[in-house]
Amino acid sequence: MKKIGVIGLGMLGNAVAQHLLDSGFDLTVYNRTKEKTLPIKEKGAKVASSPKEVAEQAEIVIIVVKDADAVKQVSFQKDGIVEGKNENIIVADMSTINPSESKNISEKFLEYNIKKLDIPVMGGPNVAITGDLVMMASGDKNAFESCKNVFDSIANKVFFLGESGVAHSVKLAMNLQITMLALALSEGITLVKKSNVDPKKFLEILNSTYFKTGMSEKKAYKMTNGEYDATFTLANLKKDISTITETAKSLGIKLPMIEKAEEVYGDALNEGLGNIDYTGIIEYIKKINDSK
Known part of the structure; x- marks a missing residue:
């Protein structure tokens, strides 16, 4: 597949679109706020006036x-993808959504x-721009195989996980990790700082142990x-986080820590x-302690 459409040019969508364009794909983009399409238009992408127009020009719509x-x-709304589909179009959803919603949307598409x-991913815009995301994919296996060249360009690791919705479950589980790590670092940094210890020394010790993470090695220093x-x-x-708690309820499971994190x-x-960046949660931890 060579003709790609991207709908949604927020930070991640824009970086993915730029990488696809740099990789030689024929790219058509759409964004509700048209001003956001101007930088990538200057680089050679075609700008559509609607999702319908994207679907008319692409083999895969992301x-x-x-x-x-x-x-x-x-x-599905007026001038949506389903109104402009061509014979072989495949839709790939990179948004982070509830797995049950994903299944319902897939079933609705099958009616057309x-x-x-x-295809939710891990990694931010700085990783997407170089094609080094980690992708979790689920849905029709034949459709996945036909899009593999595109996915291999977007991500340096692609995991096919099975039926529709499953990839979003794993994505939510990954974002649960991010949530807890950001909170743990925020509280750890606050604890040592109140104990008159340099937070950077705390991070040096943490990163010398089994418990280090990419976040503690990189973003944590910016947090300090x-x-x-x-x-x-x-x-x-x-x-x-709210999507995680909704999904947990629909599965009939109790996840007490993410419920507290939601608060x-x-x-x-x-x-x-x-x-601000999600690691700015440390500012909230600071605030509730400074107010005491």
């Missing part, structure tokens, strides 16, 4: 939008004889300096911290 409602809007794949350049905003992580991130949003 959706990268905020939530399930946004996926349904660009897919369109196959949909789930109050640097929160957003690669994934706190508001977006809060949205995903903490919700309080941080109420403090106006939504637009």
Whole structure:
């Protein structure tokens, strides 16, 4: 496949689109706010006026939008993907959504004889721009195989996980890890700082042990300096945390720590911290301690 469409040019969608263009794919893009399409248009991408127009020009349409409602809007509403489909189009959803919603959307696409794949990814825009994301895929296996050259360009590791919805379950489990790691680092840094210990010394010790992570080796040092350049905003992580708790309820399981984290991130949003990087949750931890 060579003709690709990307719907949704937020931070991740824009980086994926730029990498596909740099990799030689014929690219058509759509974004609700048209101004966001201008930089990639200058690099050679075609800009569509609607999701319908993207579907008319692409072999695979990649959706990268905020939530399930946004996926349904660009897919099924007026001038949506299903109104402009060509004979062999495949839809691949990179958005982070509820697995049950993903299954419902896949079934709806099948009513139009369109196959949909789930392709959520791990890694931010800085990784997407170089094609080094980690992708979790699920859905129709034959459709997946036909898109493999595109996915191999986007990600350096691609895991096919089975039936529709499964990839989104794993993506939510991964974002659960991110949530807890950011909170653990925030509380650890706050603890040692209140104990008159240099937080960087704490991180040096942590990163000398089995318990180090990519976050503790990279983003944690920015956290100690109050640097929160957003690669994934706190508001977006809060949205995903809520999706995790909704999914847990639908599965009939209890995840007490993520339920508590949902409260903490919700309080941080109420403090106006939504637009900074998710690691800025440390600012909320600081705030509730400074107020005591």
